[in-house]
Amino acid sequence: MKIIIVGGVAAGMSAAAKASRIDSSAEITIYEKTDIVSWGACGLPYYVGDFYQDPKNMIARPVEKFIESGMDIRIFHEVIGVDTNKKEITVKNLKTGEILKDSYDKLMIATGASAIIPPIKNIDAKGVYLLKSFDDGLTLKEEMLKDEYQDIIIIGAGYIGVEVIEAAKHLNKRSIRVIQLTDRILTESFDKEITDVLEDEIKSHQDVNLHLSEMVQEILTKDGKVCGIKTDKGEYKADLVVLAAGVRPNTQFLKDTGIQMLGNGALVVDEYGKTSIDSIYSAGDCATVYHTVRKENVYIPLATTANKLGRVVGENLGGKNVAFHGTLGSAAIKVLDMEAGRTGITENEAKKLGINYKTVFVRDKDHTNYYPGQTDIFVKFIYNAETKVLLGAQIAGKKGAVLRVDALAVAIYAGLRVDEIGMMDFCYAPPFARTWDVMNVAGNVAK
Numbered sequence: 001m002k003i004i005i006v007g008g009v010a011a012g013m014s015a016a017a018k019a020s021r022i023d024s025s026a027e028i029t030i031y032e033k034t035d036i037v038s039w040g041a042c043g044l045p046y047y048v049g050d051f052y053q054d055p056k057n058m059i060a061r062p063v064e065k066f067i068e069s070g071m072d073i074r075i076f077h078e079v080i081g082v083d084t085n086k087k088e089i090t091v092k093n094l095k096t097g098e099i100l101k102d103s104y105d106k107l108m109i110a111t112g113a114s115a116i117i118p119p120i121k122n123i124d125a126k127g128v129y130l131l132k133s134f135d136d137g138l139t140l141k142e143e144m145l146k147d148e149y150q151d152i153i154i155i156g157a158g159y160i161g162v163e164v165i166e167a168a169k170h171l172n173k174r175s176i177r178v179i180q181l182t183d184r185i186l187t188e189s190f191d192k193e194i195t196d197v198l199e200d201e202i203k204s205h206q207d208v209n210l211h212l213s214e215m216v217q218e219i220l221t222k223d224g225k226v227c228g229i230k231t232d233k234g235e236y237k238a239d240l241v242v243l244a245a246g247v248r249p250n251t252q253f254l255k256d257t258g259i260q261m262l263g264n265g266a267l268v269v270d271e272y273g274k275t276s277i278d279s280i281y282s283a284g285d286c287a288t289v290y291h292t293v294r295k296e297n298v299y300i301p302l303a304t305t306a307n308k309l310g311r312v313v314g315e316n317l318g319g320k321n322v323a324f325h326g327t328l329g330s331a332a333i334k335v336l337d338m339e340a341g342r343t344g345i346t347e348n349e350a351k352k353l354g355i356n357y358k359t360v361f362v363r364d365k366d367h368t369n370y371y372p373g374q375t376d377i378f379v380k381f382i383y384n385a386e387t388k389v390l391l392g393a394q395i396a397g398k399k400g401a402v403l404r405v406d407a408l409a410v411a412i413y414a415g416l417r418v419d420e421i422g423m424m425d426f427c428y429a430p431p432f433a434r435t436w437d438v439m440n441v442a443g444n445v446a447k
Helices: 010-022 041-048 063-068 134-144 159-170 192-203 303-317 347-352 401-414 418-422 438-445
Strands: 002-006 027-032 072-075 077-083 088-093 099-103 106-109 113-115 128-130 151-155 175-179 208-211 216-222 225-231 235-237 240-243 247-249 280-282 289-291 296-298 331-335 338-344 357-365 376-384 390-397
Touching (some): 010 303, 128 134, 159 175, 192 208, 192 376, 192 390, 225 240, 376 418, 401 438
Antiparallel strands (some): 088 099, 216 225, 338 390, 357 376
8 A cells, every 4th residue: 555645744744653553564655845744833923932942842753753763754845736547646856856756545635724925015025924834933033032123013813913912022022013804803713702802801911002904005115124014094113024814725736636625725525534536635724624513514724633633534544444523623822811712613603504593601700709819701602592502612711711611612522501511510629610610600591
C-alpha cells in the first residue's frame, strides 16, 4: 500500500503516525512545503506577545525525530497538482525548482489554510504582517519587540485578532487599535449577549480602542513603510499593522480534480474522512467536518478537530473502517482579563436552520460571596423549544468559564434536556462555585 500525505502539520502527521502503527508495511510519504511539521499555530499570539521565548515550544515533535523513526518526509516540497485518474501527484522542489511525479494508492490532503488578504490599497506595504504560519510568528515577534513600534493596529476581531490585543498589551504598547468590519467581535462563534460582555472588557482598557462597523480602505505609507490606515470613518496612526481577516482552505491546486468542495474551497468529506473521490481523504483546516447538532458538513478550522479527524483518517488509510462522530465546534478564547467558551450552535445558527428554539441568558456569580475574588459569570443556553434538549451554550467570565463549557459539550453530545442540567450534580466548594452552579441556574430558568 502506497500512501501519500500532503501537508505535515496537525491532521497530516496525526494520520501518518496512526497509519504507520496500523500497517507497518505501508509505504508512507509526507510532502510538506515548509521545514516545520507537527506544530500548533494556536500558540502564535502568545509567542508574539513574549509569554514564552522559544518558538520550538509550538512544535510537538521535530521533523528530525519523525525521519529517525523511519518516516519519509519531504520538506520544502509543494504538491502543485493531482491527477485523480492516474493516481499521480505533481510536486515542486522549492529548493531546486525541480518538478517531479509520484503515484499513490491512497492520498490524504492536509494542506491547511492560509490567511485571507482583503483588497485594501497598499496591503502589501512594509509593516503589514500576517499571523498564520510559523515564519509569520517569528517575523512578527521580532518587529513587535522593537521599542520604536508603539502604535499597533489590528485588522479583524476574530480569534487571532483578539488574541493579538493581549500580545500587544503584554509588550506594553502605547496604543492598540482594533478595526472590525462587522458590528461585533467574534461574530461566528458567540451571540451578542456574550460579545457585549467581551467588548466591554476590551473597552475597559484605556490603551485599547475598539472600532466596530468600520472598513479599512487604505494602508497609509511614508518612505515606503506603514505610517497609518485610512477607513471609511477616519485616519489613524500606526507603526505596525497586523492583518487577521480570517482564513481560506489551501485547495486551489485541486480545483480541476472534480473533488466536491464548499464555496470557500473546503473539501467535503464523509464520516470516514473520505472525499467525493474514493481513494482521496482529507482533514484539518482544508476540509469540512460533520456537525452533530447542525447535521451537516461545516467549515470550522480548529486544531482539536484536525487532530481527531486526522487520527480517524490515519486508521482508514491503514485499512480500517472507522467513523468520526462529528464536532460541536467547541472553542475557547481569552479576552484580556476575561475568558469565554462555546459549544454546539449559536442562536443565529438556530435561526438559519429553522429550528423552533428558545434561549436563556443568565448573569450570576462564579463562586460564593464569602470566599475572596467573587466575579460575574454569564451563561447563554440555546435549546429546542419543544423537546427542551440543549443545542448550544456559551459562557464568559473572569475565571472558571471555559472549563464549565466542557460539561455542557458533554450534555449536548448526550442529548440532555435543560431541566436535567438544572439538577445535574456539578462540583461545589466555596472557592469554585455556588451550591447551585450557574449552569444549574440556567437550566432551571429555561422553560
